[in-house]
Amino acid sequence: MAIEAVVFDLDGVIIDTEEVWEQVRRGYVAEYDREFLPDTQDRMMGMSTPEWSGHLANDVGVPRTPEQVADDVLSRMAERYRTSLPLIPGSIEAVQRLGARFPLALASSSARVLIDQVLETAGLTDAFRVTLSTEEVPRGKPAPDVYLAACEKLGFAPSVCAAVEDSSNGLRSAGAAGLAVIAVPHGVYPPAEDALALASMVVTNVSELSPAVIEGLR
Incomplete structure (x- = not known):
């Protein structure tokens, strides 16, 4: 699959x-x-x-x-x-690489006003077909709501979607929704072991992501 x-x-x-x-x-x-x-x-x-x-x-x-x-x-x-927008090195390039091959969505716990500001400042406004805040679904992470809604708006079943997450609650949310989960653990706020165990793949940096990496998940 x-x-x-x-x-x-x-x-x-x-x-x-x-x-x-x-x-x-x-x-x-x-x-x-x-x-x-x-x-x-x-x-x-x-x-x-x-x-x-x-x-x-x-x-x-x-x-x-x-x-x-x-x-x-x-x-x-x-x-x-x-x-001062604290972009993670390599993140914009990773989004652009994957966006050239896959439809992309954003599922964030940030408020809509902050999501829109970040994407505008980073030059990524047009990179995502769908952007969702957990404000716009009934429950925030670790509930699966925002990932289920993102997949639905993209038009794909969760089973054929991958999620890129860093936090315990984010990993739990994507896992509960049924996506293939890629964990990018934060160095200062590492995820809990039970949450990390939900990941199909763990990378040390978002810059490691490529279409080939995503295609190897299933």
């Missing part, structure tokens, strides 16, 4: 923003004299905007509504992206 399409994650695969997200959200929480819970960072990786903003408001205790938390944090992230 040959792979016919590829779905990319964004944060940690195309742009190296997990540390930026952590810095911005920790700083924001500290302004209200609150601190992350021991598992806050791990839990938020892959969460949709309503999910992580709800966590910061309801569990961490930021005295703002989830909607206000989301607006505050997203505005700070957008400003960071406008001034």
Whole structure:
């Protein structure tokens, strides 16, 4: 069963923003004299905007509504992206190589406003036939919703699609949706062993991806 399409994650695969997200959200929480819970960072990786903003408001205790938390944090992230977009070396070229052979989709936990900003700044607006935020599906990662929706919009069954992911929740999401999963583990935030075990292939850098690599998955 040959792979016919590829779905990319964004944060940690195309742009190296997990540390930026952590810095911005920790700083924001500290302004209200609150601190992350021991598992806050791990839990938020892959969460949709309503999910992580709800966590910061309801569990961490930021005295703002989830909607206000989301607006505050997203505005700070957008400003960071406008001034300095942390592209992962080789990621644009990898997208372009695979896009010359396969239809591409993007399935991200970032908000729509940030997805659009990143793609515009990186010159990748036309690289993807489909772009989805977990804001636009019922549940964020690790639920399979965003990957199932991406495959449906591309017009392919999940079984003939490959996913490129870095985080535990992202790997779980793509695996639960039935895609062939390529893991690109983040050096600072490596995925859990159970999540990594869902991958059909593990590469050390996104620059290793090529049509031949994708075709060898099935």
